[in-house]
Amino acid sequence: MATEQGSGRVIGQAIPRLDSRNKVTGRAIFGADVKLPHMLHARFLSSPHAHAEILSIDTSRAEALPGVRAVITAADIPAEARYNAASRFHAFLARTHTVFVGQPVAAVAADDLATAEAAIELIEVTYRPLPVVATIRDALQPESTPVLHGPVDGEAGGGAAAHTAVVTSDDAGPITAASPNVVDENLYEYGDVAAGFAWSDVIVEHTYTVPVVHQGYIEPHAATARWDDEGHVTVWEPVQGTWAARELVAGALGLHPTQVTLHSPEVGGAFGGKCEGVFAPLPVLLAKKAGRPVQLVVTRQEELSGANPAPHSIIRLKTGARADGTFTAIEAEVLVDAGAFPTGWIMSNITASLRDNYRFSAWRMHGREVVTNKPSATSYRAPGGPNFTYAIESQVDELARRLGMDPVALRQRNLIREGDLLTSREPQGVIGAQQVLDALARHPAWQAPAPARLGADGLLHGRGMALGSWAGSNGPAAAIAILEAGGRFRIVLGTVDITGTYTGLAQIAAEALDVSVEQIVMTHASPDHAPYAPMSAGSQTIYAMGVAVKEAAEALRARIVAYAAGDFGVEPEAIAVDAEGVFVAAEPERRHSFGTLYRLGTEWFAEYGPLAAVGSAPQRQRAPGFAAAVAEVAVDPETGKVQLKRLVTVQDVGKAINPLLIEGQMHGGATQSAGMALWEEIAYDENAQPLNPSLLDYRMPTAADMPQHETVIVEAPGGDGPYGAKLVGEPPIVPGLAAIGNAIAAATGGRVCDLPITPERVWRALNKGET
């Protein structure tokens, strides 16, 4: 019988992904693998200007090219389409203005890609260039040129729920003289900050910057659309949330959501960059005009220059501490560059979360989000988490150095506890932060003496650690459990499986039903065929959908037991379940196999209805996921080059449903954090032109850059997830950057506050004053 923590029979087993075989044989169908009869291929014309007014577009030569079947511009967008100038989704084709380099201005569908590309060259656009808002500094100027053009309705934005009005948390009204490009402002204040700093023995203050980075999924965005005669369109698009993607297409084109069927094929990586998709309205509109199916596959250059990367931030941070290590006051000035459309929440989240892992007696957290003429920023694995954690964890490391304290002990001393006030003024819940720090402190990587700074190899060696957390999402979710032919159990759900969640969900269903994982059949259904599922984002799939699957399975089990009890003329309590079926516990020979039960519920003149049940779970409690990292580096003092020698991640997952897949998440997240720390940046020139939109120049970690990443899974109580599970996917990216930065600081004695920590920056930190 399943218990609250699971029996250990299925929950906690390291089972390879159920879809592995399809993937290693090349049979899995990803976005660009969808092929339809008479399908056309699409390309789009990108704006070469970061900011310009469109004076005219002449598509006549493109339309005349043989093989071209449709050309669209904003003039083809239906009048009933919603238009909010603050929404990236509504700007899938530039209307009156282009607001970032790479924004689609027109699109073509043709018989083949070469023809579509040739047609794009024939489109003539006349632009009137406008002053470019290229940087946060530009955007803050009261006289800066407005980036948003047209009506702003305050509902939809670049992210899930953009609010474009300037808001403050404490009803204080706008705090700063607003530039037209400051789109969101938050202020959180508590206690007497000035007194807190006056009381401090040590104060550290620095400004930390994180550049624009790309989520780096290897599969570029792709979408395929086909209309039928009923004014209904089917879209195949790899996305994290099919309901959200359906809403995007419907809203952008003025359709009712039920006019759009949205199938997500396999998703070739997403990490927040494919929440709702971005480009699908282009092939949908082209397919309508051409009267044939259309596929658009975005190129890597378009991905890196004009998709939806993660935001650039500048965080000025000041923290104080007493000589005994007690933290006093903290003050933060947060600036987030949203790109051309508001993110809606990333700045707010950074500002409200920055100090929440530690106790302070007073704080003043002020954040502003600005829009600039760059591609709109969106989520990337714990959106904003790496940005603010790099700031606070670098600063805590420096406090430890200044105070002469052990960095783990300093963190343990000031760690936030259950019931403490968060910046949001909600009390902190039950968390595993202490257990994570304890496990890190016990790890051989931390127990060993710190490496000698100057090694025999002539390199500078250092070790650093950092703590991080992520609150995650916790959406409502529903799933269906069905007793299937042959005694199998089908779980129908709308969740998109990216990280192997269907394997974990099958384990949850098997546990709840008291059967084996092999008896579970997982069915991914589009919004046409499944109850609502939240997007696979915010680490919520196992935590939220897991509860719905568990409830559906338990409800089905209860119905099966009631059915059998009725059939055998006993009370339900007298019925037992095993892997083969149900039986009277006291008389095991009186049994129905699951196959028999299926038949009894489906044959003509059946006495009972078919056996099925729905699980429908509301939003869960928050169960923040804590992770900590230890990094060891070797730095070449001549060149500033950093080698990452060791990286360990410790993470509290509540209850490990599938340790194999959790380790995989930890490895992936930690490696992305190394990329952000050391190599990755989309650079822009003063006209907001991207300088490195290729995978040669946008430098993601390769196998040769990384050591074997080590993991420690901690299981601490908290939250109300299935069998005690907490969120998994996002926390492991959070602490790695600062752990690496702190290791480099230990090795070099100099701190690099601007990411990525390039050899040049390391060299400059080593040779202060030299150029």
Add this chain to the structure above:
Amino acid sequence: MAQTIELTVNGKKEALAVEPHLTLLEVLRDSLNLTGTKEGCSTGHCGACTVLVNGEPVSSCLLLAVEADGQAVTTVEGLACNGNLHPVQAAFIEKGGLQCGYCTSGMMLATVALLAHNAQPSEQEIRLALAGNLCRCTGYTKIVEAVQQAAEEMQLAAQEVQHGD
């Protein structure tokens, strides 16, 4: 003007009329419907499109199909034999060496080529051999473990064959 070429793909001879601008990747995916080979960047930097040409790993996005005329090409679809997975495929599954699966075809083919040249690669040799294949999900740790396991199993299988003689 289409040109006629002949490829041996996964052991099967294919005569094709192809436009000279088409890459081997496009011909494999669009003409032969072998969509297991993926496009990630079309500039030769991500390795997702890696196939074996005469046993050597090649970025199929950088090779024109006409340049491959007369060559033997192995794609992911050619790894399993009569429904039995290649040891590299089996090891990737067992060790969790794949997540989203998009880089997996290219990663496995690069592994097959590595193990053909070096039956017992060190961790560093594995990392260098796979450095041209980007993976964003796994952080490479479990891929390295999968390659090590495949190497061991292929060694064992080779020894068994020898003993069988």
